[in-house]
Amino acid sequence: MPELPEVETIARGLNRRLSGDTIDSVWIGSRPQPLKSSPSAIASTLEDRRIVRVHRAGKHIVFDLEPGNGQRKPSRRAARNAQWIVHLGMTGRMVVTDPATEIARHTHLIAKLGSGRELRFIDPRMFGKLSVHPAGFDPGGVEPLEVGERQFVALFRGRKTPIKSALLNQKLLRGVGNIYADEALFRAGIRPRRRAAAITREQFRKLHQSVQEVLREAIALGGSSINDYVDADGEAGFFQLQHRVYGREGEPCLVCRTAIKRAVLAGRSSHYCPKCQR
DNA sequence: AATGAAACCTGACAGC
DNA sequence: TGCTGTCAGGTTTCAT
Numbered sequence A: 001m002p003e004l005p006e007v008e009t010i011a012r013g014l015n016r017r018l019s020g021d022t023i024d025s026v027w028i029g030s031r032p033q034p035l036k037s038s039p040s041a042i043a044s045t046l047e048d049r050r051i052v053r054v055h056r057a058g059k060h061i062v063f064d065l066e067p068g069n070g071q072r073k074p075s076r077r078a079a080r081n082a083q084w085i086v087h088l089g090m091t092g093r094m095v096v097t098d099p100a101t102e103i104a105r106h107t108h109l110i111a112k113l114g115s116g117r118e119l120r121f122i123d124p125r126m127f128g129k130l131s132v133h134p135a136g137f138d139p140g141g142v143e144p145l146e147v148g149e150r151q152f153v154a155l156f157r158g159r160k161t162p163i164k165s166a167l168l169n170q171k172l173l174r175g176v177g178n179i180y181a182d183e184a185l186f187r188a189g190i191r192p193r194r195r196a197a198a199i200t201r202e203q204f205r206k207l208h209q210s211v212q213e214v215l216r217e218a219i220a221l222g223g224s225s226i227n228d229y230v231d232a233d234g235e236a237g238f239f240q241l242q243h244r245v246y247g248r249e250g251e252p253c254l255v256c257r258t259a260i261k262r263a264v265l266a267g268r269s270s271h272y273c274p275k276c277q278r
Numbered sequence B: 001a002a003t004g005a006a007a008c009c010t011g012a013c014a015g016c
Numbered sequence C: 001t002g003c004t005g006t007c008a009g010g011t012t013t014c015a016t
Helices: A004-018 A039-046 A149-156 A163-168 A178-188 A201-220
Strands: A022-028 A049-057 A060-067 A082-087 A093-097 A107-113 A118-122 A129-134 A261-265 A268-272
Touching: A004 A049, A004 A060, A004 A093, A004 A201, A022 A039, A039 A082, A039 A129, A149 A163, A149 A201, A163 A178, A163 A268, A178 A201, A178 A268
Parallel strands: none
Antiparallel strands: A022 A049, A022 A107, A049 A060, A060 A082, A082 A129, A093 A118, A107 A118, A261 A268
């Protein structure tokens, strides 16, 4: 479901609402799929912790935790600061809610907060992942909004893989997903199937710029709401109104009126203008 | 080493 | 109404 702009929006919302709050206790559901750490590790790491800050790393939501109030002298396990890592997969959601709110289907974790509220993780398809980690979690790859042009080019130069596959590779660039890869490639005038090795320096310059531009604009609009994506406050995003190719198969290109094409590349729908993109 | 297909899951929707 | 097929914003694993 969410790519970098959506995760950024959600993390900002969670940070605004949760930083300073504490996690008093945790309920974990019986489905093991979303758990990358053991239930006991998750519970012991989260319980009696203070949420210092919530932020984003690639498509991961990162909760920075420190020992909570109850521990004047931190014991072994609580001694160090820790991180709670949440990946939303395709359908994961994090909601902050009143305990009286009915528990939605596919709720896999509920954290009871010191403020009296609850933080719930809901994920129907269970592609999402929860884990706990000592401070210093590193998802690999570089942040698309921080990478400079030189390093950006170096990531891709010489690779035989289609440029879109490379853009989606989280070990290279972290956070770009299907929608924003298509949108960035359109703005740069490059076809998704183009081999990275066949892209000129000038086109890479354009692509670097396009990736950052698309992500920044999307964050400014709160992300793209295609089906039911909403941020931590239940607000939809609006970047879907700015999509130039994604989801527009058969519709006219906004630049040249040619019908937008859809092709499957590496199992993902890829949308492009056959005339504007070469 | 590198690519593509399949698998992991459920829900929504279109068409019959 | 209900069945079947298709698709989904992600990632990992397996076979070629």
